[in-house]
Amino acid sequence: MIPVVALLAATAWVNVCTGDGSASRWVVEEQRGHAVLYSEFSISAAAIWQELDEVTGLLEKSLGIAATEERVEIVLFASQASYLRYLSSGLPQARNRRALFYKNAGVSQIYAWNNRSLMTDLRHEMVHVRVHQHLPFAPLWLDEGLAECFEERLGSRADASRRELLRWKARVNQVSSLRVLERLPSAESMDGDDYRNSWAWTSFLLTESDESRRFLRDYVAEIHRGEAPGAFSSWVANQNAELLSRGNSYFRKMPSSLNFGSSLNVGGPGR
C-alpha cells in the first residue's frame, strides 16, 4: 500500500511541476492565418497579434522583408521554470535566453515565458521569424540588429540608456566595427556589447540617410534572390568606400528617437 501511495504522490508532484494535470496544458490556443498561439496562462491573443503585425509591417516597409505562408507557432509558458523544463532537452540554448526562435523544416517557433518584457521578447523573436522566412540566411549582426531595432513599440522606445552608452563609447572610439561583428561565430557567443553594436550598425544603416538604407535594402534583396553577396562591409565598400566610415560620427550624435516607421528618413543626426 505504501509504495502505491508513494507512486501516486510522485505522480501528483510531477503533474503539479509540469502543469499537466489537465487534458491540455494550454489555457489559450488560437490560430490566426498561418500562426498559432499556445499559452499556459491567460493572455489577450488580440494584443499579441497586434504587436506582431506591427513588427511585420515595419520590416516590410523598411527593407521589403515580407511574411510568407510558412507556419509560425508561438508557445508561451507561465514561468521560467516551466519554459526551461519544456525546452531543456530539445533546446539547451534556452537556459541562457529569455526567449527563443527555432526554425526547422520550414516551421518557425517562438518560445517565451511570462515576464515584464514578454511583448518585447515576442517582437524580438518575430523579427527573426520574418527575416528567416524571407531570406535563406542572414548575417548575425543584421539578424540581431533588426530584432533589437524593432523589439520596442513605436513611440515607446525606452532605450535611452543604451543610446547614451553608445554615444560615450563612440566618443572614445570603442564601438566595434562591422567587420568585427561579421566575424562573430554564433549567436551563443554574443554578449550584451555585441547585441548593442549590432543594433547600432543596423540603426545607422536604416536611418542615417536614404543612401545607407538603400544599400541595406539592396543587400537584403540580393540574399532574397538566392545569391550570396558575402560580407556586407566588403559588398558595400565596392559601391561606396566611405559609407561605413560615417558610422562613428553618427553614433556620437545619435538622435534620441529613431523612427523606422512611416517616414524612414526621420531622425538622422543633425536633422
Added chain:
Amino acid sequence: MTAISSVNRGILTVLLSLAVTFQAPLAVGADGGSVRIQDVRLGKGGLLTTRVVDLQGRPMSGQSVEVLHRGELVATAESGKNGLVTIVGLRPGQHEIVTSSGSLPCRFWAAETAPPSAISVPAVVNDASLVRGQFGGFNLPILVYAGATIGALVVGVHAMNSADDAQAANARLNGEVAALEQRVKELEPPASP
C-alpha cells in the same frame, strides 16, 4: 490484483509525466509552407556554379555537394575556396542541390531561355535548423564571473582603505614619536662646557 493495477497505472503515469517533462519542442507539422524553387541560369556546356554557405552566408569550403534529378544522383563535387562549386554537363529541368545538412530545389535553365529572375550563382545553405534567442535569462558563468568581479572589487577597495588607514596610523605614530623625541631632547640637561 487491484493493487498491482494501481502500481502499474502509477508507474505508467509517472513515466508519461516524465516524458512530458523532458519532451522535445513541439512537433513540426507537415504544413511548413510551400517550398520555393530557385531558378538558375546555367553557363555554356551546362555549367552550374553554386556557393555553399552557412546560416550567416559565410562561404564553406570542403563541403560535399550532390546534384539530384528526380531523386537520382547526376553529379557530385566538393566546394573549394570561397565555397564555390562548378559542375559541367547539366541539363535544364528541375533538380536539387544537396549538401550534408541542406538542400536547394532548383529549376535549371539554358542561358537563352532563362527568366529574368534566374540567378547564375545560387547559394546553398548547409544547415538544417536555426536557433536565435533574446539575450537575458539565467546564465551561471556570467553570474559567477560578475559575483567574483564584484567580490574582488569589494576586497580590493577594502584593502586599499585598510592600507590608507594603516598609512594614516603610521604617520600619526611617527608624529607622536617625533614629538616625544623632541620632548626628550628638551628635557635632557644641556651638555656641560
